[in-house]
Amino acid sequence: MTAAPEARLPRPGQPVDAIDTPALVVDLDAMERNIARMATFARDQGMKWRPHAKMHKCAELAVQMVAAGAVGACVQKTAEAEAMAAGGVLDLYISNEVVAPAKLARVAALALDLAGRGGRLSIAVDSEAGIQGLAHALAARGAGPAAMDVFVEIDVGQGRCGVPPGEAAVALARAIAQHAELHFAGLQAYQGRAQHLRGVAERHEAIAAAVRDARHTRECIEAAGLPVGLVTGAGTGTFACEAASGLYGELQTGSFLFMDADYGRNAPDPAQPRFEHALFVKAQVISRSRDHAVCDAGHKSHAIDSGLPAVWPHPALGTLEFANGGDEHGILRPDPARGLLPAIGDSVWLVPGHCDPTVNLHAHMVGVRGGLQAGVVERLLRVDARGALT
The missing domain is CATH 3.20.20.10 (Alanine racemase)
Structure with a gap:
């Protein structure tokens, strides 16, 4: 018998590396x-x-x-x-x-x-x-x-x-x-x-x-x-x-x-506070070729009504481009200025194009304290109104 989805969730105190992918993560x-x-x-x-x-x-x-x-x-x-x-x-x-x-x-x-x-x-x-x-x-x-x-x-x-x-x-x-x-x-x-x-x-x-x-x-x-x-x-x-x-x-x-990638495309209004991206889909690179890599986060993990997700910049790789890979896959293309791709097994962090319907695809959000690279899991946030359509 396979474990229930809840049994595969990370436990508070575990490092971000323990978060299975794809997963919806809150900074x-x-x-x-x-x-x-x-x-x-x-x-x-x-x-x-x-x-x-x-x-x-x-x-x-x-x-x-x-x-x-x-x-x-x-x-x-x-x-x-x-x-x-x-x-x-x-x-x-x-x-x-x-x-x-x-x-x-x-x-x-x-x-x-x-x-x-x-x-x-x-x-x-x-x-x-x-x-x-x-x-x-x-x-x-x-x-x-x-x-x-x-x-x-x-x-x-x-x-x-x-x-x-x-x-x-x-x-x-x-x-x-x-x-x-x-x-x-x-x-x-x-x-x-x-x-x-x-x-x-x-x-x-x-x-x-x-x-x-x-x-x-x-x-x-x-x-x-x-x-x-x-x-x-x-x-x-x-x-x-x-x-x-x-x-x-x-x-x-x-x-x-x-915030989401679509709001991030707005010119900032000086009259308003600046808000940070805090919602991410953690994904893992599962395949790599000469000119692209493939991650395990396709449309089932993020909504695309407001466009594809953005890839959170990587200190060594720069800003990768995310391309449509279908339901289960995302295509990652290198930053033109660097030409580098992540290795198989590496984590990548995606900023959803539209946060509202993306959240609706997940039963839980994983709350991380201390950043996406070295942080630890602090809270599991249940999406109580997931599928609440009536």
């Missing part, structure tokens, strides 16, 4: 510096900070960020909210629409469970059908007045969910106010497309337009007699813009925690 020192920088920024700007757990999917890390000053966590799925709540995160916001009656019943049950533990569940809506379904699900559970905070999502440039800014949002705010179980809490205004615009000026321009739309919408709703308590949004690529707007009160940054 804890870099990650904690990222947390400290984000927490300091939010505190200095007087902003609430609600990091997105859809990125790391790990309740232990969400709790760690709450301890560092976060107000709670964002999620995108009902199942993610359930996983985070089971792991001790008590203030959760589903920044996405939920409309299926079965899911809304789960949302209502979770809202009451969190309330019973001194917590709170909030949600975004962009349709009257979603509002009515949510109110019905809460009423069926016997929820009391204002049992859930509800945010109206407006489309400020993402081109995905959300109603147009302005009067369409007013109608939804009024609809929320008609249900005793619901509390209209404000606006969800996330400009996702702006996060990966490469130039600083491009990102600033996109967020300036989003701020105008969100401000206009807030004015329309307040003119109708409904207070807009909070405007929430922002991501790792632009959060300094939202913080400086005088409009947003909460930042939903997520990828700052680990």
Whole structure:
């Protein structure tokens, strides 16, 4: 009989060499510096900070960020909210629409469970059908007045969910106010497309337009007699813009925690803290020819929707190029300036192109203290919301 996957995980105290490959590894020192920088920024700007757990999917890390000053966590799925709540995160916001009656019943049950533990569940809506379904699900559970905070999502440039800014949002705010179980809490205004615009000026321009739309919408709703308590949004690529707007009160940054190769391609914004790459796929060279080497980390170990991973620079070999090798293999080509390849058995460290779906491919992350070369395993981080798609 073969050992269960958990039995093959490294033990705390073992060196990085003991980590079998491919494995998802967190540089804890870099990650904690990222947390400290984000927490300091939010505190200095007087902003609430609600990091997105859809990125790391790990309740232990969400709790760690709450301890560092976060107000709670964002999620995108009902199942993610359930996983985070089971792991001790008590203030959760589903920044996405939920409309299926079965899911809304789960949302209502979770809202009451969190309330019973001194917590709170909030949600975004962009349709009257979603509002009515949510109110019905809460009423069926016997929820009391204002049992859930509800945010109206407006489309400020993402081109995905959300109603147009302005009067369409007013109608939804009024609809929320008609249900005793619901509390209209404000606006969800996330400009996702702006996060990966490469130039600083491009990102600033996109967020300036989003701020105008969100401000206009807030004015329309307040003119109708409904207070807009909070405007929430922002991501790792632009959060300094939202913080400086005088409009947003909460930042939903997520990828700052680990960063990825795609975010690394953005021109840095001097108004934002610099974050370090902290998430890596450890791989091993299993084959070598005259002009390339092959490692054991293919698409099953890292997502490629935002491009292939980058290879972490090696002091002797320089920066290798990663090429598509299929499901199980990665092709490594030499740094043109050095022309050197790693030997069979050598370790290579890959920076995933997109951290969120990469994490979802793994059951655990290995937390390493002291660097990738000479560090030791300190923690095993369970990916609690892996596959939490519903």
